[in-house]
Amino acid sequence: MKLISSCWIVDPSTFEDHVALLSSARALKFEQHCPLEVIILSGFNELQLDYVEELKALNVNLNDCTDITRELFLEYRHLMQDINDYEFLCFIRWIVISRFLVNEDYVHIDADLHMQINSSDFLKLFKGLTGTFGSPCLVAEHGGDWFQAYCHYFTMLINDKSGLLQLLGDTEISLIRTNIVSDQDLINSLEKNNRLPTLLSSFNLENWSVFINPLWPYITKPSSPVGFSQNGPIDLIGGKPVLFWHLQNDFVSFLGRYYLLVDLLGSLGDEDLVVKIPKLPIPYLQMDCSLANIIFRTLDGLYRHSRSGSSRDRHKTYDPLSRLSVTQRFIHSHKGREVFSERLWWENSVFLPLNDLT
Incomplete structure (x- = not known):
């Protein structure tokens, strides 16, 4: 099982300012035997070698997947002209990951998601689990089921979007959109229809404080106000350690x-x-x-x-x-x-x- 992330480089001069990958690596606990594997969808050759090497020394390995991305652009981009390149890359990143990590289980975290525990202990919490907490900022994949389901509905989105929307029925796409224009829209809609598994029923939420957006630091709003505290470097909400901070x-x-x-x-x-x-x-x-x-x-x-x-x-x-x-x-x-x-x-x-x- 691997811990992975994915990103792409548009402007190497501002990449760190926008993504803060190196800054995060300096603060987080990626271990030599459990590094973070970062899938670079495009722009890898634009990065400075010393930047790549500094990340490697912090147990963050950058992997050039430009060729896979290029193939998927040729295969799918002309079929999805109603979205921008950023959203298109978000859609296809899961396919890129599957072609890079053939038949391997993984936990994917966005580059702006910061664990509070070391990488190996973090991975152990998701052993055998599949799904998200309601956002692709964290995806646990075990056995390939999540990816196979995602690919099925992604293909349907491309070839029969009206049929997919009919299948989803009255499902609310998001708070601000009525159409599927991002992988998050697709994943959330499928989860609400029980067509993609989630972690909400399988993950041990009794021991951890988990939320995908810290502006709403709960899955269900508590009936009364809770306290924020710290145990050394670990933040706690309501007495439970925060599993990760998502700096969205x-x-x-x-x-x-x-x-x-x-x-x-x-x-x-x-x-x-x-x-x-x-x-x-x-x-x-x-x-x-x-x-x-x-x-x-x-x-x-x-x-x-x-x-x-x-x-x-x-x-x-x-x-x-x-x-x-x-x-x-x-x-x-x-x-x-x-x-x-x-x-x-x-x-x-x-x-x-x-x-x-x-």
């Missing part, structure tokens, strides 16, 4: 906003930060035209400008909202855990007040 886009934006406010108040010499910072906004409303968001974007621009230096160095501007900087502060430095409190958390009645955290 909205959570990164949420944390980034908090870090920005901390930095701004810190630059003013204000030490009583938690009391001064207001309740953080609902993530999905961060781009609306409210007065609070207009003020935030103004402060954000001023802060970036103050950190940019000369014009020729502006591409090196520190960006508190970037995935790389959020990964460094949240995963490496364990900063910002105070957001998991009633005082700061965007949703009411989820976490206990700060002074009740244990």
Whole structure:
């Protein structure tokens, strides 16, 4: 059984900023006997050799699968012209993985998913299991059943999309879409119809706190607020260790906003930060035209400008909202855990007040 991930390189100069693969590898516990195998779908030759070697020294092996991807582009791309290349690569990554790992069991984690335990112990938790927790950010494959089912419905999506949608019936595709335009849409819809297995019934949820998006840090919302605590480097919610942190886009934006406010108040010499910072906004409303968001974007621009230096160095501007900087502060430095409190958390009645955290 292997621990794997997959990604592709569009611009090598910004790859680490966007994916934070090296930064994550420095913080996580990939072991020599249980490394992370990263499937590179395209752009492998654009990477610097020292970057590849540094990752290898941290037990992260990059595997060039460009040829397999090229074959699949020729086979399928002209049949899926209504989606962009990013979504197409998301769809075909599972086929690329299956051709690279022939008849091998694996756990696939997105590059922005960060385990709290070492890689071998992490894999043991999924031995013999198949499915997801409701998102392809983590897929456990045992015996090939998940992949075979995925391929069947992926082929149906290409050749008979109306038939597939009819098969799915009134299933809600996602919160914001009514059509299948990503592998996540397809996988979620199939799981809701019991046509793909999930981990929700087979994984031991009694011992672990598991959620796919930290903005909703539960599978079922608890009946009363829970405490956030730490046992050494391990974060716990409701007394159970968090299995992994998924730094997906909205959570990164949420944390980034908090870090920005901390930095701004810190630059003013204000030490009583938690009391001064207001309740953080609902993530999905961060781009609306409210007065609070207009003020935030103004402060954000001023802060970036103050950190940019000369014009020729502006591409090196520190960006508190970037995935790389959020990964460094949240995963490496364990900063910002105070957001998991009633005082700061965007949703009411989820976490206990700060002074009740244990």
